[in-house]
Amino acid sequence: MPDSAALPIPATLDETLQLMRTRLSHVIPDFEIQAKAEIAHKINLLKREMNAVILGHNYMEPALYHSVPDYTGDSLQLSVVASKTQADVIVFCGVWFMGETAKILNPVKTVLVPSEKAGCSLAEGITAEDVIALRKRFPGAIVVSYVNTYASVKAESDYCCTSGNADKVVKHLIAEGKKRIVFLPDEYLARNTAKDVGVRYFAATDSDEDYAALPADEAVVIGWKARCEVHELFTVEDVENIRKQYPDAVILAHPECSPEVIAKVDISGSTKLMVDYVRDVDAPRYALLTECSMGDNLAAEFPHREMIRSCTLRCKHMNTITLEDTLEGLRKLQYRVELSDDIITRARTPIDRMISIR
Ligand code: SF4
Known part of the structure; x- marks a missing residue:
């Protein structure tokens, strides 16, 4: 049934x-x-x-x-x-x-x-071995993995998050007194989340000397270097071009876009936030900086809304x-997802923790 x-x-x-x-x-x-x-x-x-x-x-x-x-x-x-x-x-x-x-x-x-x-590209941008190495380099840090990671990476993590609740998860950890939060694997989501939450960002690619110089009592988000191969390609110029042609459009961008792009748009948020916004908020037009099919799907679902199409960037996956x-x-019955019991057990904990603080 x-x-x-x-x-x-x-x-x-x-x-x-x-x-x-x-x-x-x-x-x-x-x-x-x-x-x-x-x-x-x-x-x-x-x-x-x-x-x-x-x-x-x-x-x-x-x-x-x-x-x-x-x-x-x-x-x-x-x-x-x-x-x-x-x-x-x-x-x-x-x-x-x-x-x-x-x-x-x-x-x-x-x-x-x-x-x-x-x-x-995000899930493929980090391995379980990378996480183990990061734990050694940043002892005591809490590891938060974006849900766009493979199970083996989740299994090495303390918490998961999505683009819709990354802020909440990081705020929750800061409220618990955590000072070092390794946020994987999306550099831009990590930077945007650190900015939203109001904490310092440190790139894992920066030097040990720079890390040692960070104030011990200050919360810091430590970011990795992977990026979404779709969202990283949106530029400030794209935003300016949309504004020039459609000055009344509300521009929404996914937080996997660069901080420079996010600073120029009207709304930043997950795909769920975009769906809710287009459904609930009246605007003359909407432009989405995310995978093109999302705009098509919203145009189909809400025919009374005017969606500006921008489909040069697609997710090949x-x-x-x-x-x-x-x-x-x-x-x-293809293609079956098979995971070992050990990975399932260990990867479940960070996901459950995420869901519990939704
Ligand atoms: S748009 Fe494609 S590459 Fe980017 S995060 Fe989503 S699945 Fe990964």
Whole structure:
């Protein structure tokens, strides 16, 4: 049986086509909707038969996002769903580390990610060995890992966080009296979080002498050097160009963008914050500095909102997940996320700590 509160899933091909036309006809052409609806219908039939649940990240392409997921959202929202689902199979339409998080939170389930190639430059930017080395270099520091890390890195961490709760996690640690917080792996999220929380930032690539000179009684966020290969490419010039052409647009940026870009935009926040903002706050126009599909999905969901499209920057990892792969994944039960019991046990603790201070 599907979980309660899931999105409604159409039962017939006609209903699927109707639903997709209603949501997508102003975003993608009808011939494509018809072709995709046939695949979506097959997925929905198979999903019921297999007692599977499909989780669709906000960055999924519109035809997928608006047809087969039982739940949509950011990685934190979907992780919470994964932890509670009654389904036997969890299909995570997102990147590999998200599938790993679902497996950690609900290890008895079969967890599938439809593409083997769905990596992430942040998750690949740090290893468990790097974390062990950082602990040696900064003894006594608390290690906070962004959820965009692989399970082996989470297993070496004290806390996890998402872009939606990084501030809260860091504030919580400071309130507990912690003075050194190693924040991994995204340099820009670490810098932006330190600025928001009002604490000093120290780059792990800086010298031991510089570190030794930091005041012992002052809280410091110590950042690593990985970056999101999509968000790091947005520039201050991009923001200025949007403002020049659309002076009344509200510009929202993901905090994986550089601090210089964040300083120029109107709102910085997670994909969930962007969804909530576009839904709830009236503005003449909205421009999102994040993966392009997110703007498409919001344009489809809120047709009365004017979204400014900016699609030169795409996430090649998220874009490997298609309806075709999702169908194939269900048929062949691929690609399974497998983790050792030891990693699951150790990686669970920092995730649980994060969820407890949401
Ligand atoms: S958008 Fe950036 S952080 Fe997200 S999956 Fe792609 S590379 Fe990773």
